[in-house]
Amino acid sequence: MDKAYDPQAIEQDIYQQWEAKNYFASNSSNQAGQDSYCIMIPPPNVTGSLHMGHAFQHTIMDALTRYHRMKGDNTLWQPGTDHAGIATQMVVERLLGAESISRHDLGRDKFIEKVWQWKEESGGTITRQMRRLGDSCDWSREAFTMDEDLSGAVREVFVQLFEEGLIYRGQRLVNWDPKLLTAVSDLEVESHEENGSLWHLRYPLADGSGHLVVATTRPETMLGDTAVAVHPDDERYQDLIGKMIKLPLTEREIPIIADEYVEKDFGSGCVKITPAHDFNDYEMGQRHALPMINILTKTAHLNDNAPSDYQGLDRYEARKKIVADFETLGLLEKIEPHKLMVPKGDRSGVVIEPYLTDQWYVKIAPLAEPALQAVKDGDIKFVPENWSNTYYHWMENIQDWCISRQLWWGHQIPAWYDPNGKVYVGRSEQEVRAKHNLGEINLTRDPDVLDTWFSSALWPFATLGWPEEKPELETFLPTNVLVTGFDIIFFWVARMIMMGLKFTGKVPFKEIYITGLIRDEQGQKMSKSKGNVLDPIDLIDGIELEALVGKRTYGMMNPQAAEKIAKRTRKQFPEGIASYGTDAMRFTFCAMASTSRDINFDLNRVEGYRNFCNKIWNAARYVMMNSDDQDTGLGSEEKVLSLADRWILSEFQNTINQFEKAIAGYRFDMASNALYEFTWNTYCDWYLELSKPILYSDDYSAAEKRGTRHTLVTVLEQLLRLLHPFMPFITEEIWQKVAPLAGVSANSDSIMLQSFPQFDATLVNEASQKDIEWLKKVIIGVRNIRGEMNIAPGKPLQALFRNGSEQDQQRLELYANFLSKLAKLESTQWLNAGDQAPMSATALAGEMEILIPMAGLIDVEQEMARLSKELEKVSKEQARISGKLANPNFVDKAPAAVVDKEKAKLSEVESKLSKINEQLASLDNL
Structure with missing residues (x-):
């Protein structure tokens, strides 16, 4: 063996040998008496690279896989990647943009070809990094959610659900990204707290008898208001319920309605209702059969439903004009500063709009009930168990699922329209024509693609060959455990359970292990904007300081923020990050x-x-x-x-x-x-x-x-x-x-x-455990005396023993050789009752006393002087830290982690003081 351990010299060669020899492979069927063990990898985005959350979860999954493989199970860790509709389309569009080409210049088919080309050339970053982690996936079965067999499974599920009336097309409110021009899921929306304003607007009563004051953070949406709501028990407005408001800046009148959703003690107790531009208002609009007036285009400009003065304006330009016009009309009550949560697209960074549009939906309630029951009956177990309560809450309040996205990259919806707009759904255009006797009639395919979560919901059984009856389905389904984070229990976990039960009659996994979220050492979420992100590969290989600084500040537009992160990084890692190797991580x-x-x-x-x-x-x-x-x-x-x-x-x-x-x-x-x-x-x-x-x-x-x-x-x-x-x-x-x-x-x-x-x-062997524990106590006792009395580790000592049991005496005789070598004792002697012991340092091993005569071993006066000097030094340190912790300015203002660190230092110093005083007391007795 080499003298020094060097992970860089061994890890990659070892992995290449494992993979070349196909050690990770599973069998489609179990051997006689063999159990199966299967984990489905949560498919990372094909655009992605390994982050700390991946590395953490992959370590857990690989540890379980290797453990069960060694236990003799037929083990499958199913690898694969997700096509990541929005992220991948953005990557390729950005590359095209560098050449001054748009996807529309290419057309859909050519653009899709470009995406596949990118995937083949650059889409394997994360799977290469997974190999660096030691992931023992069955790479021969690697799947991609856009592979033809998985795409076939997606079409089959869509058609079956449509034919059962569980998929429909309808107009509802969705999260709309005005930059990407597509609906997005809640998981793709990040809410950020920002400083904003609360505008208080006067809405005149139609009969001229007064006005109501409503407050809004989005004045531009008032052009789409279709009611003003008050609480039914609010005495201030009892006589006004049912009357009409003359909506300013428009020619419309809108009703005053009563709804218990309104908080009568908040603000004026009057709420403007814009059903086409607010999710809560949408629900109220449904309850009261209010009109849905969409005032925005897909790019968040005001459309033809707005008064002509505002048509074509960007939403924020319209906001300024509307506020100015209210002020001119004397209808602006006041403006207050207001903190609010602003929803932004995680990919585009622009503010998301609630938007009324036609989309495809899954009628979710019939699928949710058996999925809910599966957890309640114990067919699926959450670990830790408390996450089942989160699951119950979501499933019991579930709403229909918007599954369409206005993208080009993804599973195109298998639906076709005739010239009259009638829709036909099938596995292919040929099947649709044959089934409905459409002959040569012109059909147009729905341009939308399916939500990425739709295809990933089929992952556990589609990767095992469904809808074909392959032996892997019988062997590995249900899989044993899903390892995932709490943030996608609803978006992915619940949907896999629903789809698995619906199409295979089995739960997709028996247990769900919910991991924690990896944060930095101060407990902060890792993010590029905070400059605290760690790259797992950097921990494995190491990275020089300036390379780390460059990595953390790359692409940052704000030079002040970049410099702040650079400064923090140089302070935290003055020598960069060392190479720790995969195993240590x-x-x-x-x-x-x-x-x-x-x-x-x-x-x-x-x-x-x-x-x-x-x-x-x-x-x-x-x-x-x-x-x-x-x-x-x-x-x-x-x-x-x-x-x-x-x-x-x-x-x-x-x-x-x-x-x-x-x-x-x-x-x-x-x-x-x-x-x-x-x-x-x-x-x-x-x-x-x-x-x-x-x-x-x-x-x-x-x-x-x-x-x-x-x-x-x-x-x-x-x-x-x-x-x-x-x-x-x-x-x-x-x-x-x-x-x-x-x-x-x-x-x-x-x-x-x-x-x-x-x-x-x-x-x-309990007897050997007790004997060794005795030996350890004696050896540690002697070593402690050496340390306390500053005696050289190799100096032979005489040792005396007393007050022990007969068994102690027997052990002393039996194990004298061990004590001689490991405690460096040149002699041992048992003292009987009445025997006089010389001046000695002592230690205890249970009831037995260990005595080391000090004569000739140390200069007592010199040792006391050394310890007194050390005592003075440590006492000053104790006073300094105590003073710091007694200062309210420090305790109240410093981060909790910093305060805790100082408290830990104080505890350490006090322990050291106690030890020095004990040593001085021992010397006094010599």
Whole structure:
């Protein structure tokens, strides 16, 4: 083995070998007695690149996949990407724009050809990055939502739902993007708090008897008002309900209506109702059969339904003119500053408009009921369980689903119109003509495409071959677990359940593991505008400071904001980001995967787990140096297991048991902790040290040395298998060298094909655990005395023992050799009752007292002087931090994370003070 662990030297070569040898492949049918295990990857956008959320979830999915593969299951992790209608169309249009070409210049067919060309050349970024993460997907089955077989499934579902009356075309209010000129889903709308205004407008009564005051944040929409609403119990307006308002700037009169939706204590208690331009108003308009007057064009300019003075104006130009005209007419009551949430398209960045337009819809209630019941009946389980309440709330208040988008890239809706506007739906134009005897009549296909979520709702069964009856459907459906975020429970999870039950009669997955959201170390959401985004590949490979600064500020139009981010980045990462390797990053994700909704990502933890990789590497080198070309007990010769051997075998069984229980409950944090504790503290720090007296001393027989070497290699080989799902690369590299020493079959090419370690209750040895715990207490006690008294680690010591039990005396005699070597004791003596002890430093191991005579070991006066000087220094630090925390200006104004950091420092300093005082007290007694 190389002296130093270097992930860059091993990871990519190992992955290429895995993939070349087809180790990730699944079988379409299970072998005799074999269970299946399947995870469907949430298909990332084909335009995308790996972000921290992907890396986190992919680590979890890969760990589960590798674990179940090693458990012997027929394992499928289904990979693939989503065609991402809006995002992909924008990317290609931007590329064309650089050549001064629009998609309209090309026409639809040529534009689609350009998109496919882009996909082949540049659309594989994220799948290449997934390989860097070690994702063991079955790449031979990689799917794309626009592949012909998946497109066929989409058409089949659309036609069946239409024929059952569950898909219809109608006019309703949608989120409309005036830049992209398409309807968008709620998930594609981001609301931002902004400073705005609240305009209070006077609406005169038609009979001239007065006016009502309404308040609005969007004055331009008043031209589409069709009512003013008040609360039915509002005494101020009882006599006005049913009367008419003369709508300013128009020739129309609108009614005053009563509706309980109105908050009578908010503002004037009067609300303008614009059913075609507000979702809440739309619902009220439906209840009161109000006219729907759309005053905007698709580009958010005022249309012919507005008075002529305003036609053609941009919505914000119209706003200014309307406010000015109200003021001229004396109808502007007042303008107040007002904070409001402004909805913007996540792709276009422009303000989204509620817009009345013809779209295709799924009648959702008949599909929602069985999907709701499946979770209530326990056929599908949420982990953590509390997310089921979110699911119930959404499903019980669900509305029909708008599935059409005004794009060119996507699944074009399989509907055709005749010259009279009659619609025909079918799998193809030929099928439509044949079914309806249309002959040569001219048909025009609906230009819209389906919402991307429509095709991804079919993902679990369409990727397994539906509507064909392929064996994979029987083998892998329902899949075992869906790993996803809480933000798409409604948009994707619920729709997969509905579609799965409808078209296969099965739930698409048995469990849904909802992960937390990765935030920065201060708990802030990662975003480019905040300059706190981390790239998983940068953590793996490392990145120099200026390259990181350039990455974080790339494309920023505001130079002041860019400089602020650059300054923050240079302060946070003065030396850039080090190369940590994939395994350290993956283990960090697993260690943070608790049931928390938010997960604060701290690079210090990645560095800590990089050290963990070093620890494993160095432990393996020790084992190799002491086992390679040595007798590791693979033959028939006698093997005698020492106390340490029996103990480590027992501890390893307990670790397997802890790991299995944690994984079963999706507690990857607990599983990681069990692995870390055993590997670092138990195996590396204690067992390897306990093995040295046996291997390096002539006091032990060949059989005992053989037993220890056998235990060293077999426990390490099994430990590597236990670690493999979380840390695939380093475990593969080391295992290839250790496996032959442990007697693993020569035809086993990879650790990932090995069986997962199985708990063996016969190896659990409580007696050895108690004996080793006794040894550890004694060794730690002696080491603590050395540290407290500033005695050199290698200086041999005399040790006296008293006040212990008969068992303590027996252990002292049995394990004197271990104590001699590991505690550096040149002699041990048991003191009986009445024996006088010299002046000594003491420690306790249970009830037993450990005494180390100090005569000749230290200069008491010199040591007290050193400790007094240290006490003075630490006391000043305590006073400084205490003063800072006592200052209200600091505590109230500093970020919570900064205050918490200072509190942690204070706790550390106070602990240090206490320790120094204890040491001084000990010296006083000498």
